[in-house]
Amino acid sequence: MNSLRRRLFLILLAATSAIWLCAVGWIYLSSRSELEHVLDARLQEAARMVHSLVAGGNIAAAAQASPLPETGYERQLSCQIWSLDGHLVARSGGAPEEALAGPAEGFSEREVNGEPWRVYTILDADKGVRVMVGDRIGLRDRLVRDLVAGLLGPVVLIVPLLGLLIWVSLGGGLSPLNAVAGDIAARDADDMRAVSPTDAPAEIRPLLEALNGLFGKVEAARRHEREVTAFAAHELRTPLAGLKTQAQIALAADDKATRDGALRQTLVSVDRTARLVRQLLVLAKLDAEPASPTDEAADAGALLREIIHQAPARAGVTVQLDPALNGLLLKGNREGLHLTLRNLHENAVEHMAGEGHIAWRRTPDGLCVEDEGPGIPPEELARVTERFFRGRHKSASGSGLGLAIANLAASRAGARLRLENRTERRGLRAHVAWPSNKVPA
Amino acid sequence: MRILVVEDDPVLMDGLKVGLGLAGATVDEVATCADARAALAGSRFDAVVLDLMLPDGSGLDILAGMRARDDATPVLLLTALDETTDRIRGLDAGADDYLGKPFDLDELAARVRAIARRGHGRAGPTLKAGTLVLDPATLSATLEGRAVALSRREFAVLAALMERPGMIRSKGEIEERLYGWQEEVESNTVEVHIHNLRTKVGREAIETVRGLGYRVRGQQ
Known part of the structure; x- marks a missing residue:
């Protein structure tokens, strides 16, 4: 049963009916005891009345009174007057001839002619009479039954009305839910505004807040995607604009110096664009390959020597390799490790301003490289591994992809890239760390 | 520019x-x-x-x-x-x-x-002062319908003066138009350009306002 309305309706209806039935039961019991009490009092009073009318021993019992018109509760009370020696002296109309009660005084119940009676008896030794006034118990029960039936009748009529009322009220009560649903359903796909939870009922506020949280996340993801697209467009189109401009200058220039300058710039731009394309392809390849556990391992020292040897040398930049890296076996496939370390190395070299010193060191959980560049502003640290993100201290030839590649390749090799600014001097320290259970031996 | x-x-x-x-x-x-x-x-x-x-x-x-x-x-x-x-x-x-x-x-x-x-508040593509017309798109100038050969710097000086005919331009303002920050400014180059321009477009076209600068007369 998925409809909240139907569910609530049935629960409310069942609960209402149960309460009503309990009330009827309670009324039945309490009316009954009250009635017994009242009728017993009447029996007692009637018996006293009759007794007071009986003169000592001389009872002129009237002939039977003419019967009353039928009302349904006729002949409720019957009266008998017995002499102490057991003769029926007189009786009221409709009263049985058989004694209604035993010889004892007070209340008693007895079956006479198959009918149960409740009787009050007064014994008067002075007058020599025994007065018995009795009630048919069957009549008493009917009285209670009629009373309860009178209560139940309207219930049968009212329950459908009540049901209708509950159904309609539920519709009204649940309307804020429908309003919110309608609001969300009417949105277009770009609309990620938060649903205002303040004017919504308290019960659905947690749901709306969760929904708003989701909207927020989706919106953030989309914004991020837009940013990446924007950065990508910038990084791809700017070199093209440079190339086109330089080519037009080369065509338009009348002097050789200008033309040669433009052609030189064209070559620089082509080289950079080629590098960008290469990095994009590397990223695409890394994206396409899921991380696969591998038993491969590579010697950190040998790998780094190869990378340093291949990297374009910069005048005044020296590279130091920690001897402890020799023989340090790094887990992960060789290509991924090579990509990680090479991009970190290139990043370090690119950001060196003039002369400086780059150091590769062994750390307890992997290795790190330290440069003497400008470092990364703290607010950009978390973003520099995003694709195309180029911070304030970007290098002239950087594509904004190097650290993204290093980060992705490191995670493919089961390691984590962590960047921090050096505290003892200017510069960046990039850690490649393996989780403790996979620390390379 | x-x-x-x-x-x-x-x-x-x-x-x-x-x-x-x-x-x-x-x-x-x-x-x-x-x-x-x-x-x-x-x-x-x-x-x-x-x-x-x-x-x-x-x-x-x-x-x-x-x-x-x-x-x-x-x-x-x-x-x-x-x-x-x-x-x-x-x-x-x-x-x-x-x-x-x-x-x-x-x-x-x-x-x-x-x-x-x-x-500069102009809609037309050319700069005009009397019979002198400059076309910034082609860096060309004509005087009474005849082409006048101007160097790039001379053109720039004349254009600076003709952008608001009748307004006085100081030497400093003209220099600012001619040179970027990285360029060395020689102290008398504006005077040299003005001198050369006067021989090409006529002495009376560019007026020297002593102590203030230069101006090109507008429509007369």
Whole structure:
């Protein structure tokens, strides 16, 4: 049963009916005891009345009174007057001839002619009479039954009305839910505004807040995607604009110096664009390959020597390799490790301003490289591994992809890239760390 | 025509400097928002060519800052994002024109001339003073219908004087139009250019206002 309305309706209806039935039961019991009490009092009073009318021993019992018109509760009370020696002296109309009660005084119940009676008896030794006034118990029960039936009748009529009322009220009560649903359903796909939870009922506020949280996340993801697209467009189109401009200058220039300058710039731009394309392809390849556990391992020292040897040398930049890296076996496939370390190395070299010193060191959980560049502003640290993100201290030839590649390749090799600014001097320290259970031996 | 180019890509920057220079403009180059703000605070430009994505922020912030302090210098946005919404956002932020990368150098030069012209309150493409007519698009000049050969610098000096005929231009103002920051200014070069111009377009065309500067007479 998925409809909240139907569910609530049935629960409310069942609960209402149960309460009503309990009330009827309670009324039945309490009316009954009250009635017994009242009728017993009447029996007692009637018996006293009759007794007071009986003169000592001389009872002129009237002939039977003419019967009353039928009302349904006729002949409720019957009266008998017995002499102490057991003769029926007189009786009221409709009263049985058989004694209604035993010889004892007070209340008693007895079956006479198959009918149960409740009787009050007064014994008067002075007058020599025994007065018995009795009630048919069957009549008493009917009285209670009629009373309860009178209560139940309207219930049968009212329950459908009540049901209708509950159904309609539920519709009204649940309307804020429908309003919110309608609001969300009417949105277009770009609309990620938060649903205002303040004017919504308290019960659905947690749901709306969760929904708003989701909207927020989706919106953030989309914004991020837009940013990446924007950065990508910038990084791809700017070199093209440079190339086109330089080519037009080369065509338009009348002097050789200008033309040669433009052609030189064209070559620089082509080289950079080629590098960008290469990095994009590397990223695409890394994206396409899921991380696969591998038993491969590579010697950190040998790998780094190869990378340093291949990297374009910069005048005044020296590279130091920690001897402890020799023989340090790094887990992960060789290509991924090579990509990680090479991009970190290139990043370090690119950001060196003039002369400086780059150091590769062994750390307890992997290795790190330290440069003497400008470092990364703290607010950009978390973003520099995003694709195309180029911070304030970007290098002239950087594509904004190097650290993204290093980060992705490191995670493919089961390691984590962590960047921090050096505290003892200017510069960046990039850690490649393996989780403790996979620390390379 | 002195132009500030804000662009962080070195190759494109070099191209803009040389390319706009070929079109007769003097180009000052900066690569960051901070430098752009400093340049705008320190000098007057006829137009600004502004890249939107800069290493230390967005070109839109620079633009908003300029317009907030009532700097009406015409701005052309250069950007890799040429979706309609981006263009609208740029223009609504106070830009005068918009060009998506990659662009045609000649078109860029023409658009820069156009916004600079508007910035000077002119609608027509040529500068006129009496029978002297300058065409900034072709860097050519005519006097009474006859072509006058002018060097690029001479053209720039004459254009600076003719942008507002009748107004006096100081030597300093003219120098500012001729040279970017990186260029050495020789102390008497404006005088030399004025002297040469007078021999080409007539002594009476350029008037010396002693102690103040020079002016070109408007329509007489």
